[in-house]
Amino acid sequence: KDEANALVSLCANLLARVAVLLSPAMPRTCEKIAQTLGFEISTATYEKIILNNEILDFKAQKTQPLFPKIEKELMATAVPSVSEPAKTAPAPQEKSDAKIKIDDFKKCVIKVGTVLECSNIEGSEKLLKFKIDLGEEQPRQILSGIAKFYAPADLVGKQVCVLANLKPAKIFGHISEGMILSAEDGSLCLIAPMAAVKNGSEIG
Incomplete structure (x- = not known):
């Protein structure tokens, strides 16, 4: 269970980094990711998780898929x-x-x-x-x-x-x-x- 939680936490942190870096190009999608994970896309967050490579704790919320399914x-x-x-x-x-x-x-x-x-x-x-x-x-x-x-x-x-x-x-x-x-x-x-x-x- 601990290993599974650690893997989910790693994925969440990677996704947060992606959202921060892509936010200028995909603002609405990245903002939805941030709201789901419970963090704010800001200069302070950029410094914390990108420049200082800190690990954050997230409490994710239920959300709809980011993109519609294409058949x-x-x-x-x-x-x-x-x-x-x-x-x-x-x-x-x-x-x-x-x-x-x-x-x-x-x-x-x-x-x-x-x-x-x-x-x-x-x-x-x-x-x-x-x-x-x-x-x-x-x-x-x-x-x-x-x-x-x-x-x-x-x-x-x-x-x-x-x-x-x-x-x-x-x-x-x-x-x-x-x-x-x-x-x-x-x-x-x-x-x-x-x-x-x-x-x-x-x-x-």
Whole structure:
């Protein structure tokens, strides 16, 4: 028990040193560490634990995780496109209510396509893999995290709206070449035209 307590104390002191040194770059996170361990990030603390290498005693409090958990299938890695698209979408930005100009919207190429195939991704509870006809020479393979809302068999033959000039990404070991658009308000509903249109028809 004494050895275990000593190890926890060592880890707490190391974490305190990290928090003090990183506080200029990550102030909120480091302040949360300091509050949890019960010490103050200050010049006096810096001198004590960094310059003088003193060991402090901590009484830790319960706290929430410092960083949110990132699920494996959401850790997409961008891969180079096989063919250069007609238009290039800007890098994804955090959603906000900021107003944009019509030219910003025109950078997005949104097309209607028909779902030719749809299947679950082995090892993922959220992802579905689609083959979608967007009126191009080859169908697009697109992954979408809507498996909790739709069964694959119910989507085959349906028309959907696709952000078509999104850079391809590798998700869960599969290439995804676009994004299927949907609306969410607790449940989820795919966006589709009210009447059937030609595959590849642009929305705008």
